[in-house]
Amino acid sequence: MGYFRLPICLLLLVAAGACSKTKQQAAAEAQAAEPQNIVYGINADDYRIETGEVGSGETLGKILNGYGVSALTIDRLDKASKAVFPLRNIRVGHKFTAFIHEDSLYAPHLDYLVYERNMSEYVVFGFHDDSVSVRTGEKQFTVRRTRKSATINSSLWGAIMEQNLPYALAAELEDIYQWTVDFFGIQKGDNFTVVYEERFIDDSIPAGIGRVWGAKFSQGGKEYYAIPFRQNGKIQYWEYDGASLRKQMLKAPLKYSRISSRFTYARKHPIYKVYRPHTGVDYAAPKGTPVHAVADGVVTFKGWGGGGGNTLKIKHAGNLMTGYLHLSGYAKGISKGSRVSQGQLIGYVGSTGASTGPHLDYRIWKNGTPIDPLKIPQEPAEPIARENRAAFEFVRDRITAELNGEIKDEDRITQLDSLVIPQAPAPAEAAAAK
Template sequence: MTNLLKTLLLAATLAAAACDRSAPEAEEAAPEAPRNLLYGIDADLYRTQTAEIAPGETLGGILGRQGVTAATVDRLDRAAREEFPLRNIRAGHRYTLFIHEDSLNTPHLDYLAYECNTTDYVVFGFHDDSVSIRRDAKPSTVRRMKKSAVISSSLWGAIMRENLPYALAAELEEIYQWSISFFDIQKGDSFTVVYDERFVDDSVSVGIDRIWGAKFSQGDKHTYAIPFRQGGKIQYWEADGKSLRKQMLKAPLKYSRISSKFSYARLHPVHKVYRPHTGVDFAAPKGTPVHAVADGVVIFKGWGGGGGNTLKIKHANNMQTGYLHLSGFAKGIAQGSRVQQGQLIGYVGSTGTSTGPHLDYRVWKGGKPINPLKIPSEPSEPISEENRALFDYVRDRIVAEIDGEVKPEERITQLDSLTLPAAAGTH
């Protein structure tokens, strides 16, 4: 072998070895993923400024102060009309500017991120002569929570006192609206609820997701709410498998108080004489929505003398309900029209003989007036026999979590396609 050939072979060997050594180094030198992402942008590459939209301020004005030309603002306005019209910008909402500086230290705006609410945002981008619009949401985490409270005045008052999410009040009223009269709860009543709460930035609550179970206690009576899927939808059931949904709602409106109860000898507030008042008065602001307590047919809509604007609905089982002193009727409500349970039918008012806005709610069975607060109401279809074992399995774990503590792996975490574990057995 000639010296030239030996030299060439040695050079090739050294080159191959060098390539083998350089490969890991090249991998190690690969750029790391951005660690300081803000609205999906690598904030380490920019100088950022955060502020709030001032009253009367426009996005065009903000951009103009950052050197964005009027032509570019117009281009952005036209490009954003479908995704997020610029006129939707609202005072008090936060925005963040992403600014880079060139070699002459001249600032240039690359992005403006605007927060639509606590979770959703839109990013406007400026790249030479082009613009871009991107809508997205902040990443969030979900935590399983269990909270209890004792009522001193109202459900809403207890939730505010304990700094619980306000949405819990609406959710609990929705779940228990057939079974518990929240106008008649007493001091000392209590509740425990297990729910998912969603957070952004690990600390800012942005609402609640599923209610995994609840218990409402009134004296020695405990009414559980167990979520379970039957008939293609998730509903809430009592611990014995009866549906919390009843044929009639406990009340036709929310967020009010009882100002006068059912009586055959009530002192009339206007005429100052004792006379029967075979209904319940719910004091509420004018315009408060009124809903049908059950499916039925409107048999009267019109002026009811002292009752003012009045609506009467006929229901199954020879039941009839009346709604008096309405300020107006809901759109589409007419004599002969069918209504569904929970449907909007009118609004609280003070028409007729009335000293202030309220709803006079009345119920008749077989033509005889009965106390609306003591209506016997049959539940909807209960848990079916074929679902009974699976329901019992879900109920036992939900009740155990409400009344005590369970390990995370023993919690019910999904209700879709749920099957009974082989080890669970049947009851």
């Protein structure tokens, strides 16, 4: 029996050691598996954190110097950051966060300083012995798909504010419908429904909106749908029948203003006090309001237009010409002979010439004859192509159902590449179904 005691003891010792090693490994693995407090891509558990705001007249160099960063290191950081985020671009009131570690003598050292460019974007400045680093990042956000409706009492922006909707939604709707809806002719009772993505940081802090997945705008009893669909490699918005929402000319050359005078052949001039034709539309707006070309064309006149003050005239296809009067100035690069594209910035609202206040006098001529800018017929851009019709109708029907509250979440369109929509019927199947 004695011959067996020693091997058995050895086996017991080895087993005990194996158990101990297994426990150590398990503890290490468990520690590694513990969730870390990651902030701006940095493990915040390893640091003491301080937060602050950029004060009036404060530079990043001054802030860093307050954390013990030397002038030589700040100069090195200034050179390294020029191509990523120049240090001079920091702004008063923006937040910053310092990540500080203490050495064996409990002396504090700044490892990172994070500057928040806006609600979602930030810059991380790193300090590692004698080297520095600069990187940009964006906070993670969650996306909620939302459907909202509102009735207009005064203006689109007013309805957005009354319903506590994101302000950016008003700008998005104006961009989508700028060829179709007359935002200067909105009446009380007009309404809209829109499906859009809203972004949230930490699942609670609003951080803007994403894609507008569809809209329905009712003006004067007529409904205008906006259906997103990808054609020719680009997502655009289309009417219910597949016509493009984009038209030959924008409805107006500027935003956020009101019509102060309309097209007429008998208006009493506010300065000369006599009746004379006013063959244009006056848009009252603050001085400096951006003015955009309503269509592609070529600048044929730039200069002083007498009573019209600083004036631009642009020639377009179809023997059309547009005029922009009383400008305070012209956009950079605009000169006689310049080619401009639809929506391009061309100048700014002013009060030059015979004017009683800042406004834009906008005019259109066809074959040299003045026509009312508010009544010009609109030619749509290229419609949905025949080969895309079945896929478009698939997307349209589901977006329309979602706008009307008639679709389940699992049936919603979640991407818009018509070539890979798995449920989209083939053209032959769609034809057979009809």
